Amino acid sequence: MIFDRLRAGAGPERRHRVWSKLRIFVAALGTLGSATGIAIAVTGLVEFDHAKVIRGVAVILVCTVVYVSILVRDRNRVD
Numbered sequence: 001m002i003f004d005r006l007r008a009g010a011g012p013e014r015r016h017r018v019w020s021k022l023r024i025f026v027a028a029l030g031t032l033g034s035a036t037g038i039a040i041a042v043t044g045l046v047e048f049d050h051a052k053v054i055r056g057v058a059v060i061l062v063c064t065v066v067y068v069s070i071l072v073r074d075r076n077r078v079d
Contacts (some may be wrong), residue, residue, distance in 0.1 A: 023070050030067030034060050 016021025043049075 017062045027067055030070065032064045033063030034067065037061075037063060 007070060037056045037059030039056070041053050044052030044056055045053075
């Protein structure tokens, strides 16, 4: 797997680059997921469907937690 190769012979610069790209990808997924949650909630409001609004809000909350958790990092960690 890619992680085995990273541990075996990659230097700190390569590991940092790969983890940075992975974090950006997950942050983008969190952002797009939140936009999807907003669309679900708005559709639920238009249709007067309370359950759909709750599902949209739940999607927004989960994706926001994913987004924030991937952007927060330990400042003392060395990549």
